Amino acid sequence: MPTENRSVTIPDFAAWKTEGRKISVLTAYEFSIARLLDDAGIDCLLVGDSMGTAVQGHDTTLGVTLDQIVYHAEMVARAAKRALVVADLPFLSYQVSRRQAIRSGGRMLKETRCQAVKLEGGTRMAATIRSLVDAEIPVMGHVGLTPQSVRRFGGYKVQRQADAIRADAQAVADSGAFAIVLECVPAELAATITAEIPIPTIGIGAGAACDGQVLVLHDMLGLLDDFRPRFARRYAELGDVIRNAAARYIKDVESGDFPTEGESFR
Ligand SMILES: Nc1nc(=O)c2c([nH]1)NC[C@@H]1CN(c3ccc(C(=O)N[C@@H](CCC(=O)O)C(=O)O)cc3)CN21
Numbered sequence: 489m490p491t492e493n494r495s496v497t498i499p500d501f502a503a504w505k506t507e508g509r510k511i512s513v514l515t516a517y518e519f520s521i522a523r524l525l526d527d528a529g530i531d532c533l534l535v536g537d538s539m540g541t542a543v544q545g546h547d548t549t550l551g552v553t554l555d556q557i558v559y560h561a562e563m564v565a566r567a568a569k570r571a572l573v574v575a576d577l578p579f580l581s582y583q584v585s586r587r588q589a590i591r592s593g594g595r596m597l598k599e600t601r602c603q604a605v606k607l608e609g610g611t612r613m614a615a616t617i618r619s620l621v622d623a624e625i626p627v628m629g630h631v632g633l634t635p636q637s638v639r640r641f642g643g644y645k646v647q648r649q650a651d652a653i654r655a656d657a658q659a660v661a662d663s664g665a666f667a668i669v670l671e672c673v674p675a676e677l678a679a680t681i682t683a684e685i686p687i688p689t690i691g692i693g694a695g696a697a698c699d700g701q702v703l704v705l706h707d708m709l710g711l712l713d714d715f716r717p718r719f720a721r722r723y724a725e726l727g728d729v730i731r732n733a734a735a736r737y738i739k740d741v742e743s744g745d746f747p748t749e750g751e752s753f754r
């Protein structure tokens with residue numbers, strides 16, 4: 489029987505907060521990239537529903553399905569030798585009922601080798617998180633800018649209702665989640681929450697005080713030309729690299745420079 493081959497466990501992850509060890513998280517959607525990120529030493533790979541924007545080309549995450557996340561989580565979890573793999577529960581795969589949440593989260597653990605699921609919402613999702621945890625499905629929370637709420641928010645905006653967001657984070661922690669994403673909240677609020685809850689906070693657009701940071705892979709690699717929020721530092725310009733490589737290939741095909749005899753069989 490194949491054995492799990494991971495060095496990072498949920499309890500390690502939860503303990504990193506008390507040890508003051510910063511947690512690095514990136515999204516991943518497929519095998520080859522996930523293997524490279526794992527080799528590089530990333531702590532956690534998130535199979536995000538941001539695949540709706542980053543991979544599928546939509547302007548929201550609302551259309552992403554549970555089947556799609558299962559398919560991508562399967563590839564990512566197969567690639568990861570040591571990183572913790574977490575998969576997003578997409579819109580309407582957990583909001584209908586606690587039974588639905590357990591079915592969806594359970595499917596993720598049964599059909600892929602991911603170790604946990606992430607879902608959006610604070611106080612209003614507390615009972616759901618508790619039900620998942622009771623069913624042995626580890627949960628990462630997500631509060632602040634919750635992209636699945638985009639139709640209520642009316643856009644992607646920094647969330648500033650400090651008391652409500654603090655209560656949301658506390659409810660997520662009290663419900664048994666092992667970590668929580670804080671998305672697009674003022675740095676000072678994220679610092680307050682990080683100090684007052686016992687589980688690690690993973691920030692995106694939430695300042696430096698968080699216990700860890702997460703970015704969408706396509707954003708940090710420069711693969712999306714027209715998505716540049718202030719929090720998405722670019723560590724590479726792969727868009728330029730890919731356009732250049734493709735342009736050189738096209739030129740070589742048109743001129744007949746490719747392929748050479750050495751690149752052909754005789
Ligand atoms: N590729 C990608 N990266 C993401 O970070 C991401 C997605 N997709 N899809 C789902 C959500 C949407 N996200 C977003 C989208 C836009 C802003 C944005 O434009 N923020 C403005 C601030 C707006 C304001 O409050 O005034 C900024 O300037 O950063 C932030 C987060 C984060 N998530």
Ligand SMILES: CC(C)C(=O)C(=O)O
Nearest residue numbers: 515536537538669702
């Ligand atoms: C940006 C992270 C937190 C996320 O939820 C996603 O990639 O879907």
Ligand SMILES: [Mg+2]
Nearest residue numbers: 536537538576
């Ligand atoms: Mg997400």
